[in-house]
Amino acid sequence: MLLITFAYLLFLATPIALLFVGSFGESWSNTILPHGFTTRWYLEVAADPSFQRAFVSSIKVVIATCVLNVVIGLPLAYAIYSSARRGVRLAAKIMALLPIAVPDLVLGFGFILVFSSDTAPWLGSIGLLIAAHVILTLPYTVNTVLADMQQLRLHDYEQVAATLSAPFWTRLKDIVLPLLATSVLSSLLTVAALSIGEFQISNLISGFLSRTYPVVLLQAFYGATGFACAATVVLLLLAILASCASSLTASASSRRA
Amino acid sequence: MTIQFQSIDYRYPGSANGVFDVDLSIGDGEFLAVIGPSGSGKTTLLKLLAGFARPAAGRILVDGRDITDLPPEKRRLGVVFQSYGLFPHMSALDNVAYPLKIRGQARAERRARAAQALERVGLAQWAHSMPAAMSGGQQQRIALARALVFSPSALLLDEPLSALDAALRVEMREEILRVQRAANIATLHITHDQEEALSIADRIAIMRAGRIIQIGTPKELYDQPVSRWVASFIGQANLWEGRVGPDRRSVRTPIGELSCDTGEHAADAPVTVLIRPEAILPGDLAPAGTNILAGRVQADRFLGAARRVDLAVGEGLVRVDTHSRAPFDTIAVPPKSIRLLPPEPVSDSVNAIGERT
Numbered sequence: 001m002l003l004i005t006f007a008y009l010l011f012l013a014t015p016i017a018l019l020f021v022g023s024f025g026e027s028w029s030n031t032i033l034p035h036g037f038t039t040r041w042y043l044e045v046a047a048d049p050s051f052q053r054a055f056v057s058s059i060k061v062v063i064a065t066c067v068l069n070v071v072i073g074l075p076l077a078y079a080i081y082s083s084a085r086r087g088v089r090l091a092a093k094i095m096a097l098l099p100i101a102v103p104d105l106v107l108g109f110g111f112i113l114v115f116s117s118d119t120a121p122w123l124g125s126i127g128l129l130i131a132a133h134v135i136l137t138l139p140y141t142v143n144t145v146l147a148d149m150q151q152l153r154l155h156d157y158e159q160v161a162a163t164l165s166a167p168f169w170t171r172l173k174d175i176v177l178p179l180l181a182t183s184v185l186s187s188l189l190t191v192a193a194l195s196i197g198e199f200q201i202s203n204l205i206s207g208f209l210s211r212t213y214p215v216v217l218l219q220a221f222y223g224a225t226g227f228a229c230a231a232t233v234v235l236l237l238l239a240i241l242a243s244c245a246s247s248l249t250a251s252a253s254s255r256r257a
Numbered sequence: 258m259t260i261q262f263q264s265i266d267y268r269y270p271g272s273a274n275g276v277f278d279v280d281l282s283i284g285d286g287e288f289l290a291v292i293g294p295s296g297s298g299k300t301t302l303l304k305l306l307a308g309f310a311r312p313a314a315g316r317i318l319v320d321g322r323d324i325t326d327l328p329p330e331k332r333r334l335g336v337v338f339q340s341y342g343l344f345p346h347m348s349a350l351d352n353v354a355y356p357l358k359i360r361g362q363a364r365a366e367r368r369a370r371a372a373q374a375l376e377r378v379g380l381a382q383w384a385h386s387m388p389a390a391m392s393g394g395q396q397q398r399i400a401l402a403r404a405l406v407f408s409p410s411a412l413l414l415d416e417p418l419s420a421l422d423a424a425l426r427v428e429m430r431e432e433i434l435r436v437q438r439a440a441n442i443a444t445l446h447i448t449h450d451q452e453e454a455l456s457i458a459d460r461i462a463i464m465r466a467g468r469i470i471q472i473g474t475p476k477e478l479y480d481q482p483v484s485r486w487v488a489s490f491i492g493q494a495n496l497w498e499g500r501v502g503p504d505r506r507s508v509r510t511p512i513g514e515l516s517c518d519t520g521e522h523a524a525d526a527p528v529t530v531l532i533r534p535e536a537i538l539p540g541d542l543a544p545a546g547t548n549i550l551a552g553r554v555q556a557d558r559f560l561g562a563a564r565r566v567d568l569a570v571g572e573g574l575v576r577v578d579t580h581s582r583a584p585f586d587t588i589a590v591p592p593k594s595i596r597l598l599p600p601e602p603v604s605d606s607v608n609a610i611g612e613r614t
Contacts, residue, residue, distance in 0.1 A: 153340075160342035162329035163307055164356040164403070174355070178346045 016236070022229035034226070041230035045220075051231065053209065054216035055238070058196060060126065061212055062242045065133040065195045066188050066249075072134065073141030074184065078176070080142070081149045096142040099135050107132070108204035115205070124207025132201045137191040144190070148183035185247050192242040196235070213238060259285055260306065260411050260443050265315035267305055276301050276467045279315070283411070286441040288434065290454035293464035294490075299447045302464075303415050306445060308332050319410045319443075335404030335442075336413045339420065341396045343388035349375060349399050350384040356407040374402040378436065394425045401433065405440050412437060412444040418453060430457050451491050455479065463487055485529045485601040492533065495576055498600065499530040508597060511573035515548045517595035527600040534565070534578040536594030540587025548590040550575075 023041055025034020045051050080092040099107070111132060115123040122128045154176065161171045199214040206215055213235055220228040260283040268275035276298040283289045291299045304310040306317060308329035317325050324332050343352050350371050357367035375381050378398035388396055397417060404412060417433065418426045434457045437444050448454050454461050455475040462472045471483045482488040485496055499510040503524050507516040510530050522528055540549055552568035552575060566577045568588060577588060 156338070156340060156342055157344060159307075159309060159329070160336070160338060160344075161355075163332070163334060163336040164359060164407070165330045165333065166355075166359050167330050170359060175344060179344075 019229045019232050019236075022225060023233045025226055025229075028225045038226070041224070041226040042234075044227055045231045045234060050211075050216055050219075051213075051234075054211050054213045055234075057126065057206075057210050058213040058238060059242075061130055061133055062192055062195045062246075064130045065137055066191055066246050068130070068134045069137055069141045069188065069191050070184060073138055073187070074145060074180070076138075077142045077145040077149065080146055081154065096139045098139075100139050104136070104200035105204075107135070108201040111201070111205050123205060124210065126207075126210040129202060129206050129210055129212070132205060133195045133198060136198065136201065137194050140190045140194070141184070141187040144183050144187035145180060148180060152179055154179065188246040188249075189243045192246040193239050196239040196242050259283060259318075259320060260445060261316075261318040262302070262306075263316045263318065265302075265305060265312045265317065267301060267310060267312045269301075274298070274301075274467065276305070276464075279469055281462055281469060281472070283443045283445060285443060286438075288437055288444045288446065288457060288459045289462060290446040290448055290458035290460075291462045291464060292448055292451055292454045292490075295449060296466075297464040298467040299449075299464050300415065301467075303336075303413055303445065303447050306411075307334060307336050307413055322410075333407075333410050334413055335407070335409035335411070337397075337400045337404045337415065337417045339416045341388075341400040341417075341420075343396055343399055343403075345388055348385050348387055349380065349391070352388065352399055353403045353406050356403065360407060371402075371406060374406040375399070377439070378402045378432070393421050394429055397421065397429055398432065401436055405436065405442070409442070412440070412442045414444065414446040416448055417446075418448070418450070426453070433457065455491070463490065479533075481596070482531070482598065485531075485598055488529075488531045488596075488598065493576060493578070495530075495532045495534060495537075497530045497573055499528050499597070501526045501528060501597070508595065510571075512552075512570040512575055513548075513550050515590055515592070515595055517592040517597070519597060522597055529598040529600055531596040531598055532575075532590060532594055534576040535563075536591065537575065537577045537579075538589040538591070539577070539579055539581050539583065539585035540589050541583070541585060542581060543589030544591070546592070548592065549587055550590065551587045554584075554586060 022028055022034055024037055024039065026036025026038045028034030076092070076096070080089055080096075083089055083092070111128065112123060114120060115128055157175050157179065158171050161175050166174065197214060198212070199218075202212045203215045203218070206212060217228075217231050217235055220231040260281075262279050262281040265279040266275070266277055268277075274296060279302065281289075281302075291302055293299045301310065305312055308324070308327060308331075312325065315325075316323055319332070319334070343349075344355070347355065350368060353374050354367045354371035357370055358364075362370070372381065372384060375384055378401060380395060380398055380402070383391065383395060383399075388399070391399070400417070414433065418429055421429060430453055433446075446454070446458065455478075458475060460472060460474055461478050462469050463478065464470070465486065471478060471487050473481070478487065478491050482491065488494045489496060497510045497512065499508045501508055501519050501522045501524055502514065505519045505522070505524050507514050508519060508528065508530055515530075538547075540551075543549055550570050552570035554566060555569050555574065556565075556567040558565045563578050563580060564582065566579065566585075568575045568577065568586070570588065575588060
């Protein structure tokens, strides 16, 4: 068991470590480790206008995706949880699980077909890109929050609050949202990480000016190794940053509630 | 401060369960317990009163105010749930202050009142603890304080003691009664524990299959049950099929002929004979004029304060609870301890002793 864990960590950590090493290497070809130390690859990535634009696009998409996940996912999960009818719960559950089951490529080609038509010519807009990210990530929010509602027995607390004379919106503000803050936060961590790293659909449907960071990153691998490594490390940092930011925002808003 | 159920009917969708034709009234400051086996509709009664279910027919009045169509948040009732339902993200004090917050009381005022309420249940020093850090008994007290802090019109207790261990349960029922008396509030207490109901309730309503089959003081229910089933549900009971004697001065039972007051029952009428185990005495302690019967001891258990002896007498089995520690093989049955109930099938009892199998 220990051996397997060790091997797993090795496979996980080694590529990341090598990327890090490579990003500071002067030149790297046909050797185990690169030669020389330089920061010029990072400066080049930072100076590259297409990387700059992609960086900003990615951040916009992540923020919008997280916000929409809360705005859509939380009420959806609540509706599923509160619905007494079995059929409604089942239908909602299938709908929420579908994006996980369907391969991203299928969804992407579907988007291309529908949104390149004259009636809905939105292919390439950042709005459509955000919509795609929301569809891909929403199941994680709905499922996490729904599981938390069931485990907490949220309905019992709502009943208690009702007997203490709290009307619906007061219950929502004082009981439901604070109790769910932790699971919303943890689902947003997943959503942010998924959205930052999403490649398949973004590559298919993003317009030239709204390409996200991973899409542009692919280009880097046709150039210098050091440049590619540096650009990838930036993506890694971006993912960590997005996760931290989303969790901080969620905890701050729950404290205010 | 009264609660009235008037001809209440409610059926769970898609099932035959529910409550039917319930008339019940709880007086000012009265503590009424509703008992019954699971599925008898006692929790449904509480749901209807709290507003989590609407009756199909009938009215519910609290203090003369018709609350049948009001949502739970407009009913002003204090409810203590089986699981307590303390909000896990709030301290004990915040939990108790919450209903006052909803009523728009200023922060300082509501915290002072909540602190007083905690003091009344003996938990002043726990005000700033979180519910997860407290024991079941403490959580129970906080739930009680929270249910009463806003001076509700009535108090509803939904099996509040069932999650506690036996020793704590006895202590907590004293506590509940003390707090209820201090608040002097009409109280509906749901329980499946007949001993708990006997010990704290002013009156008990006993439910079966959605209907109230008897209401009375604990003594009335214990001494004058309306049926074999009630007799066997409340306390221990010796129950036999019997027949009134031709001169209506005695009753024939499997354990022998017992002289007793046969009341309204006709000569030769079939009856169910009830004798509580503690009413039967060892034969040598018999006062004059009692029925003396000889038997053979089958089991003799020492229970500390009492001793429980099962004897084979005639064709039947007799359970005797006595304080006497001396051995005995005759029993004395005082005529006054014999109660004749309508005849009912033997199977219609919960834990009756008597019929030998």
